Amino acid sequence: MHTLTISLGLVALFAAQVAGQSAPASNSNNSNIYANYDYCQGITPIAGKTYKPIKGATLQKVQILMSHGDRTPSAVLPGDKTNYNICSNPAEYNLVSSPSSHSLPSSSSPALRTNILVSPEENVFASSYWGGNCEVGQLTNKGSAQTRQVGQRLREIYIDQLHFLPKRLDPEELYVRNTYIWRTRMSAENFLDGFYPPHTRDAKNSVITLNTYPQSIETLILNPTACPKLGLLYQSFFKTLTYTNFFKSNYALMTKVNTILGVSKVPTVNQTLNGDTVMPRLCNNLPLGCNPQDPSQCLTRADAVEAMTQSTFLYSGIFRYESTAEEIKRLAVGPILKTLSASIRATQKAASSKASSHKNKDKNKRRVRPFELYSAHDQSLDQILAVIASPSTPWPAYGSTVHIELWKTAAKKDMIRVLYEGKVVPAHPKLNCTLDACPLETFLVFIDSYVPTNIAAECSPY
Numbered sequence: 001m002h003t004l005t006i007s008l009g010l011v012a013l014f015a016a017q018v019a020g021q022s023a024p025a026s027n028s029n030n031s032n033i034y035a036n037y038d039y040c041q042g043i044t045p046i047a048g049k050t051y052k053p054i055k056g057a058t059l060q061k062v063q064i065l066m067s068h069g070d071r072t073p074s075a076v077l078p079g080d081k082t083n084y085n086i087c088s089n090p091a092e093y094n095l096v097s098s099p100s101s102h103s104l105p106s107s108s109s110p111a112l113r114t115n116i117l118v119s120p121e122e123n124v125f126a127s128s129y130w131g132g133n134c135e136v137g138q139l140t141n142k143g144s145a146q147t148r149q150v151g152q153r154l155r156e157i158y159i160d161q162l163h164f165l166p167k168r169l170d171p172e173e174l175y176v177r178n179t180y181i182w183r184t185r186m187s188a189e190n191f192l193d194g195f196y197p198p199h200t201r202d203a204k205n206s207v208i209t210l211n212t213y214p215q216s217i218e219t220l221i222l223n224p225t226a227c228p229k230l231g232l233l234y235q236s237f238f239k240t241l242t243y244t245n246f247f248k249s250n251y252a253l254m255t256k257v258n259t260i261l262g263v264s265k266v267p268t269v270n271q272t273l274n275g276d277t278v279m280p281r282l283c284n285n286l287p288l289g290c291n292p293q294d295p296s297q298c299l300t301r302a303d304a305v306e307a308m309t310q311s312t313f314l315y316s317g318i319f320r321y322e323s324t325a326e327e328i329k330r331l332a333v334g335p336i337l338k339t340l341s342a343s344i345r346a347t348q349k350a351a352s353s354k355a356s357s358h359k360n361k362d363k364n365k366r367r368v369r370p371f372e373l374y375s376a377h378d379q380s381l382d383q384i385l386a387v388i389a390s391p392s393t394p395w396p397a398y399g400s401t402v403h404i405e406l407w408k409t410a411a412k413k414d415m416i417r418v419l420y421e422g423k424v425v426p427a428h429p430k431l432n433c434t435l436d437a438c439p440l441e442t443f444l445v446f447i448d449s450y451v452p453t454n455i456a457a458e459c460s461p462y
Helices: 008-018 027-033 091-096 141-161 182-195 228-237 241-249 251-260 275-283 301-319 325-332 334-359 378-388 440-448 455-459
Strands: 058-067 174-178 294-298 371-376 401-408 414-420
Touching: 058 141, 058 334, 058 378, 141 182, 174 182, 182 371, 228 301, 228 325, 228 455, 241 251, 241 301, 251 294, 251 301, 275 301, 301 325, 301 378, 325 334, 325 378, 325 455, 334 378, 334 401, 334 440, 371 378, 378 401, 378 414, 378 440, 414 440
Parallel strands: 058 371, 174 371
Antiparallel strands: 058 401, 401 414
């Protein structure tokens, strides 16, 4: 497997320059911390090696935000004949066909398998689609394996190493949420297949609920439908000097990429770097493409990396490098921060109540959502990191995770630790603590400050 290393200083430094700012002081440190960053493969901490518990402290709660695994492009460019024959093992089939799944209830569904058909012989429209067996934006075989491995790695940490969760599945201990988009559900399914594989599930405890918000009110991604003001602020970014300079600086690369992709004269797609198209090819070792008019002119790995690196700025930049960034964070990230904050407080309150109950001999009180998984998108993780992490934190990779952990120290102090790419997150300059052990109230007061107090009024476009 190749290693794709992006220059981590590039986006932050470039963005700071075009916005007329100085590069973040912590940028060089971040570059060292994330030296092994690979967009094609997120880094998950390893039990007993790269993952270490807080010494003398007890884990109270875990919130995992996971980006979906490797996927196909979200759109088919005109003339794209790439053979995406990389989606033959859908998660629904893998989950129910395990030889060790004898404990599943007899009333469970038979083994089912989804097959995406792209056949010119059967479908007259197939010539306008790419080849293979993949839907647009679908989790690939590699993506399924990535997210299953994340589940396996986190089982080794939170179940085998820390004994935080039971070895056999207790659905009451888990809360799982994915977005309305198919690949995040598939990623959640694969994660759970690794976290609690079939042989760890009893017949009466075999059902895990996947919670999903309707598309129109989703909070895990930027949602201009629910918040029209957010859409206006996002569009205004493309009228700023920051974006104008970005466009000019990347025009040559944009022209090269789109010429080779054969879309230089297609106005609907030729104003972007199309990193979403080239990176799935690179991450799956597929041909990157050559100019149909000049076969000697082909995209290189460096072109693909640069196109993707610069493409992410169009999403990350709005949260970091304009005067509207704070308002955008408030409207885009505030709703999910409210969910995370309220859940942490609920767990803490229940833990305190349980400790009191122990003194009264009542040991049967359950924990409140001790482990939460939010299976989402790279943008979902990035916008949360935009609030709490150093501005130069790299864009989330496929299968990457943000861990928000609540610990209670030996001195009975509640602390928050945040991990990303398997490492403690360098904190945002405005957050008055470090994220290896941030006092709970300091952390919650900070993220709560981004929660809108009157969402209807703040989201109004008028």
